[in-house]
Each structure stands twice: as C-alpha cells, then as structure tokens.
Amino acid sequence: xxxxxxxxxxxxxxxxxxxxxxTFMRRIIKNKQLLIRRIFLICYDMLAVFAASIVxxxxxxxxxxxxxxxxxxxxxxxxxxxxxxxxxLIFWILRLYSSLWSYAGALEMMYVVSACILDTIxxxxxxxxxxxGDMYPVPRSFYILYGLFLFLFxxxxxxxxxxxxxxxxxxxxxxxxxxxxxxxxxxAGNQLxxxxxxxxxxxxxxxxxxxxxxxKIGSYIxxxxxxxxRSDILEKVEELHVHEIIIAMPSATQKQIKGILDICKETGCxxxxxxxxxxxxNGEVSVSKLKDVDVNDLLGRDPVCVNLQSxxxxxxxxxxxxxxxxxxxxxxxxxxxxxxxPKQLIIVDxxxxxxxxxxxxxxxxxxxxxxxxxxxxxxxxxRMNWIFEHYRPEIIxxxxxxxxxxxxxxxxxxxxxxxxxxxxxxxxxxxRYGVKKFVMISTDKAVNPxxxxxxxxxxxxxxIQTYNRRSKTDFVAVRFGNVLGSNGSVIPLFKKQxxxxxxxxxxxxxxxxxFMTIPEAVSLVLQAGxxxxxxxxxxxxxxxxxxxxxxxxxxxLLSGHKPDExxxxxxxxxxxxxxxxxxxxxxxxxxxxxxNNLIHIGKPIELDEDKxxxxxxxxxxxxxxxxxxxxxxxxxxxxTYHPELAGENQTDE
Numbered sequence: 001x002x003x004x005x006x007x008x009x010x011x012x013x014x015x016x017x018x019x020x021x022x023t024f025m026r027r028i029i030k031n032k033q034l035l036i037r038r039i040f041l042i043c044y045d046m047l048a049v050f051a052a053s054i055v056x057x058x059x060x061x062x063x064x065x066x067x068x069x070x071x072x073x074x075x076x077x078x079x080x081x082x083x084x085x086x087x088x089l090i091f092w093i094l095r096l097y098s099s100l101w102s103y104a105g106a107l108e109m110m111y112v113v114s115a116c117i118l119d120t121i122x123x124x125x126x127x128x129x130x131x132x133g134d135m136y137p138v139p140r141s142f143y144i145l146y147g148l149f150l151f152l153f154x155x156x157x158x159x160x161x162x163x164x165x166x167x168x169x170x171x172x173x174x175x176x177x178x179x180x181x182x183x184x185x186x187x188a189g190n191q192l193x194x195x196x197x198x199x200x201x202x203x204x205x206x207x208x209x210x211x212x213x214x215x216k217i218g219s220y221i222x223x224x225x226x227x228x229x230r231s232d233i234l235e236k237v238e239e240l241h242v243h244e245i246i247i248a249m250p251s252a253t254q255k256q257i258k259g260i261l262d263i264c265k266e267t268g269c270x271x272x273x274x275x276x277x278x279x280x281x282n283g284e285v286s287v288s289k290l291k292d293v294d295v296n297d298l299l300g301r302d303p304v305c306v307n308l309q310s311x312x313x314x315x316x317x318x319x320x321x322x323x324x325x326x327x328x329x330x331x332x333x334x335x336x337x338x339x340x341x342p343k344q345l346i347i348v349d350x351x352x353x354x355x356x357x358x359x360x361x362x363x364x365x366x367x368x369x370x371x372x373x374x375x376x377x378x379x380x381x382x383r384m385n386w387i388f389e390h391y392r393p394e395i396i397x398x399x400x401x402x403x404x405x406x407x408x409x410x411x412x413x414x415x416x417x418x419x420x421x422x423x424x425x426x427x428x429x430x431x432r433y434g435v436k437k438f439v440m441i442s443t444d445k446a447v448n449p450x451x452x453x454x455x456x457x458x459x460x461x462x463x464i465q466t467y468n469r470r471s472k473t474d475f476v477a478v479r480f481g482n483v484l485g486s487n488g489s490v491i492p493l494f495k496k497q498x499x500x501x502x503x504x505x506x507x508x509x510x511x512x513x514x515f516m517t518i519p520e521a522v523s524l525v526l527q528a529g530x531x532x533x534x535x536x537x538x539x540x541x542x543x544x545x546x547x548x549x550x551x552x553x554x555x556x557l558l559s560g561h562k563p564d565e566x567x568x569x570x571x572x573x574x575x576x577x578x579x580x581x582x583x584x585x586x587x588x589x590x591x592x593x594x595x596n597n598l599i600h601i602g603k604p605i606e607l608d609e610d611k612x613x614x615x616x617x618x619x620x621x622x623x624x625x626x627x628x629x630x631x632x633x634x635x636x637x638x639x640t641y642h643p644e645l646a647g648e649n650q651t652d653e
Contacts, residue, residue: 038097041157045091046084048153053080056145057138075137079127086122087150091115096154112155120147177205179241181233181269183260184248185211185219185226188274192248193222207240230260237267247273265557312340314395314530321346321393323378323426324400326355329441332522333397338362344370346391349400350377378422381429388433396430397525398423398440401457405445408453409576412630416623419456424463424616431471439529440464442479442537448640451576455634455641462637463616465535466609474534478525479602480516481540490548494555502567504552507574512545527599537602612637 053076061067091097094115124143131137180196182189193206208227211217216226227236236242245264247257257273264271315337322337324330325347331354338345345362349355352375359373372391376383378400401419402408408415423440430438442461445454461477468475490513497504516524520540528538553563561567574580592601615637622633635641 041097042088044157045087045096045154048150048157049083049087050080052146052149052153053083055149056142059145060139060141072138072142075127075131079123079130082126082130083123086126087119090118090122094118096158109155112151112158116147116151116154119150120144177203178243179207180204180244180246181208181210181237181240181242182206182224182246182248183210183230183233183264184252185209185213185216185221186249188250189248190221192246192274193224197222204244207242208236210236230263233260233263234267237269242267242269244270244272247271250274261554261558265554268562271558310530311336311526315340315342315526317341317343318394319344319346319392320395320397321348321387321391322397322399323348324398324441325349325373326351326353326358327399328518329521329525330397330399331358332518333399333525334358334362335365336519336522336526337397338366338369338371342370344372344391346372346374346387346393348374348376348378348387350375378426379417381425384426384429385432388429388435392433394436395529396426396435396438397529398426398438400426401441401460403443403453405451405453406575408456409451412452413623413626415452415456416619416630416634419453420459420463420616421620421623423460424620427463427467427475430473430475431467435473437474437529437532438464438476439525439532440475440477441525442477444479444481446479448642449638450641450643450645452631452634452643455631455638458638458641459616459634461537462607462612465537465604466607466612468535469609474532476528476532476534476536476538478528478538479540480521480524481513490551491555494552495559498556498559498561498567503570504556504567505570505572506549506552507572508580509549509571511548511574511580513548515546516540524599531599531601535604537604539600539602 057068057072057076058065094111096111096115120143123146127137128135182193189209189211193209196204196206206222206224209221209224210228210230210233211226212229214229217228219226227240233245237245245267247260247264249257249260252260261271320337320342322330322333322345325334326349330347330349334345334347347355347358355373355375359371362369362371374387376387378384378398400422402415427438440460443454443457445451446457446461447454449455449458461479464475464477467473494504524538524540528536531538549569552569556563556567556569559567563569592603619633619637623630627633631641631643635643
C-alpha cells in the first residue's frame, strides 16, 4: 500500500501564510480598537444621561441639592435604566457610535442634535407613561434642561478630540509650518482653511486671508483673519512672513485670475490654486486638489465654451477617422470623440510610438470603444483607398501634417509632399468614397505666410475650398494659433530651461503670439464640424496676443526665481521663416459670426479653380524631383507668400 507522506511546504507558501496571518492580526487589532472606542463612547453616554438628569434637577432648584424634593430624585433614579436603554438605541440608530469624529462636520452635528431631541422626547414619554395620571412626576423644566445638558455632554466628548488634535498639530508642527496666505474668503476658501487646520499631514499654517469684499475684512474664518483685499497682498506677504499663496477662487474668470497673479508673482512666494468650480460642486475641494499656478493662468482669457450636446449628437453613432491621431491635437481629438460614443473610431498615423500610447490609453479609458488603429501615410494613395474602402468613414478630422517651422525651412520639399500632397490625396479619397464631412486642421501661419510650412497650409485651405464646390462632401478648415503644451510648444521648452538653471532663450524681445490650450483647440475643431456647411474657414477669437518675453518672465517668476538675476533671458534671433507676429485673417477675408461668440467664419477668397488645379498637378510632378527652388514655385500658387519678409513687423504703428 502506498503511503501518504506529508508534503513539504514551499518558501512561497510559507511567505503567503505569514502575510495572511499578519493581515488577519491587523484586522483583529483594528476591530479591537474600534470595539474599545465604541464601548468607551457607550459608557460615556450612559454617564452623560445620569449627569444630565442630576444637573437638570440641580439647575431647576438653584444648585441646592438639599432643596430637591425626594420624589423627584426617586423618580429619576427608578427611570434611569429605561433612559439609558432608550439613549443607547437612539444613538446607535443615528450612527453616533460609527462616525469618525476626528473629521466631524455639520452633518455629524445634525445627527447629535437629532439624537438628543429624540432622546429627550423618549425620556419624557417614559416618565409620563410610568406615572400615568400624574402630570408632574418631575418638574416641567426638567425635560428641556435634560436635553440641553445631554447635548452639551455628548458634543463635548465627541468634538474635544478634534480640538485637541488641531492644538497638537499647531504645537508640534508650528516651527516647521509654511505660512500660507489664502486668496478668497468664499466657500472654497472656507473648506480649504478648515482642511489645512485639521490635517496632521499638511505642514501649513494659514496666517491670513485676502478678499475683495470689504465687508469681510476683519472677520475670521476658522481662526484665520481676513486681512485685506488684493491691493494689500504685497504688504501682508511681508508683514506675515508668507511662504506660499493659495488662490481659492474656483469660479473666478481667467481675467480675474490674471489680475491677481500679476500681483502675486512679484512676491516671490510659491503659488497654488484650486483647479475649477467642478471641484467645489463635487465636494472635492481639498489640499490634495491644489495645483501649481501655470503660465496658462496668465493668458487672461476665458476658455472656449462649446455646446457639448451638439457635439454629442454630431459624433455619436458615426464612423470617425482621425489622421495624425498620435500627435498633440490628434490624440486629444481621439480622447474627446471617444467620450461621445462614436460607432467606430479609426486612428491613422505614420508614427508608431505616440500612436501606440494613445491606443493603450483609449483602451483603458473607454473599454467599450470600437477602436481601430492603423499605421499609414496619407501620401500613400493605395493605402488610403484601401482604408476608405474597408472602413467607410463618415467624418474625417485631418490633423496629419509637418508643423515645425524651422525644420520645414530646412526641408521645404518635405513640407509640400506631406502637407499639400498628403492633404490632396486624402481629400480625393474622401470625395471618392462619399465622406459626409471633412475637417482639416490649419494654422494662423497660413495667413500672409513667410515660411514654407504656412504656405503649404494655405495651399491645403485652397484645396479644401476648391473640392467643396465640386464634391458632395462638406470640406472645412479650422485655423488657430499656437497651442500650449503641444509638441514643440515654447512652454515645455522654457520649463526645461528653467529646471536646468537657464538661460531661457527668446528669439526676439518684441515677438508676440496668439495662444490657446489643446482642449480649446480640439473643442473648436469639434464645434466647427457641427457648424460646417462646406467651404468655411473657422477662426477662433483668441483675445489679445501674448508677448513671448512676458511669457518667459512670468514662467520664471512662477517658478520662484527672478528674471535676469536667478535665471538669465537670452535673445537668440528670429529663426528661419519666423515673423514677429501672426495674423488670423487675410485682408480679403471678412468675419461671419456663429452661435459661439468666440468662433467666427472667414469668407472664402475667390480663386481660379481650373488654374489652381493645373498648378497643383504641376507642383506634384515638380516636387518629386527635389528642386532647389520650390519656394519660387509655391509663390506662384500663393501670392501672399513672402519668405523675404520673415522677421519683419508689418503692422502699422
């Protein structure tokens, strides 16, 4: 007979057993601590019932115990067990033994008030039922006094730990605290100060509050005094030895934020702010939600607002293709489109690394999304035809393009091949396969271009307008300025330079640009699709242009440094093809309003379509020969293209 030998346990199983044992012990200890805490509270509440009863009688008889009639004391003593049972049941039902009193707020206080009122009513009922027929077994004032003192005793116990905790944090951490000045004495500021005071992990101390409401000055919020309005910021920072400023104004406009930041950036303090009003609405206002103030906040322009429902109706249930889906604009387009439940989302890009990252992100965020990711070049006619034939997209967002101005100046033929010929081929495919709408991403550099990238984009706009007149497809273009945070954007470059200790490089002291964020750009593109009737060039009202030198100085200040003292600013000269300013409209274009007052339509410029198509065919044949004079040929197609004017300020001053 075969014997059963005991199996030897492996090291892995032993380790797992140890972990399970430790977990079990921790759970027991935790449950034991919870049990001890609850037992303590129950015992305390029973003593509170007894104490409240005696104190109520003492108060009724002017604190002279000898004057209290014996029948009143006897009645309280006989009823006491019933009172304790009733109190225990009411307190248990209202969760007074399961709340975390170290974080108790208004809701917990309401529970305590409700419990004491119900307990007082139940005690009165018990006494009157026990003495049926006797209307005054105890003095009438006993019930009110009993409820009042019970409330005081219960509240005193449960909130005393919280007060001791705050005091301990102030005593132990006071030396190491960073002095904080909070701007905003509203609901957000109130919650923020409260959390800073109560948290044992936050090494901050609110030494003052700033608010423009003069009626609030001199008042206190959780021990922090409202010391003045924004005009007092510089003075109070020095007077109160402030290390950090937190802007708690989640509903403020960008213009208001910019005005405050223009003052705060001169203090040398670390700046943080609450991200947005939705955080307040969702109850998420906390120290953990603070973010560093970004240079975006200094642009002084409110974000573009779009009709999300119209975008939803437009995108939902459609087969949508995004070319250049791995890029800055293209990837954000994919994210927002995926959130609006398309029938199918097709991402086309020639660069596999960034596209792979977007694919993985969308799979995690939108597991139900019907996602197709294809590596392909828009310059490959056969590949494009196969994609269109196989997937039949209904809406196309064309974001595939070479966009870096200096690089394209060194390789002008590639700018034409990719931007112009690539756009032309995908436009032809869209027309051939009956795409409903085609939205192309353009740029302000297409207006009176001084570089080959801008000129190539202007030709793309002309292709869009020409084919719109000849096709059932609605072809439109969306034109906007520089995008903050995109690949090649000036902001990431400045941040890297500051991290290295400088210098920060600016091409020219007078150079200005229009700016927008990536979400704004994508919102505009999506909204343009809903407005599109064919042939339009949509233009964003981007507010006032921003001086790049000011942008660099502000970013240095927000990083806690002083320009030209801690971090040098060096002027390197304008890059090839670069001009001092950008324009959003050509002289011939007018503006037509849309439902969104920040989105306008540029009037299409009339052109000889037959001549243009002939020039396009000739350009196609010519560029593949790698000519040295491609710019001269492009000037024939785009009369407003003047490379010789790069770097010159053409505005009338």
